[in-house]
Amino acid sequence: MIEELFEKFESYLRSHGLEARGGQIIDATLVPVPRQRNSREDNKEIKENRMPEGLEENPNRLRQRDLDARWIKKNGINRYGYKNNICIDVEHGLIRRYAVTPANIHNSQMLPMLLDPENTNDYVWADSAYAGECFENLLNLGGF
Template structure:
């Protein structure tokens, strides 16, 4: 029995295990930082661990789970500029302008989803059968590194220069 893994319900479906949270380079698509957590830990709690102070791009692109004043303050403290999606609420839906702004941000933010799509379609999926958080961290670390190698080879085959 895995004592570190946890259950979480997302969109009415129960999931058990771990999550791989990543920070990628928008320009080249490489995974810069990652954090592996039990499934019940909310993605937004990993933001401080994923921010890369060595990143030359000052923008942070994220979905509305990271919306809020505390995240804005954290980003300002770190010298980052927020491009986080705006979030509506029950009695205050998003305006058309906010929806359009989110749509524009989604074009860049989708790069992260492509990483997980690649892992699912060509790297054996996202499921792990490792027991324990430390083993899962090592497994995800190797999988993230493999993704970066494949990404590098793909860019080199296309003749794209890497800065």
């Protein structure tokens, strides 16, 4: 449903002349969720995208489990959750593109999905997670 609502909002912005311009800011934010108290065996199953044994038969217990969030170590601290990856239009300050991933997915992997080819300015601001020759090549291919 979020995809449909986001697209309707984007259509509304376009119909009112709010085109993406002024460049784009790419960033990701960690979103913590309650830590899971899984056994080692359960964690192994979850990492292999399998349902831990016994959860399917117990829907109440399953509702309390987050099987998609992942661990990441940032600044020496272990964190559990997701990342909100966004592309913000510099001129209007609006989020034009987004992607939600488990926390263990590196920010740089989302760059192709986040870049807005309709932005009329070719400036892209991003932190060091998006640095390197392969990202410069990707930006050049996209005309940024």
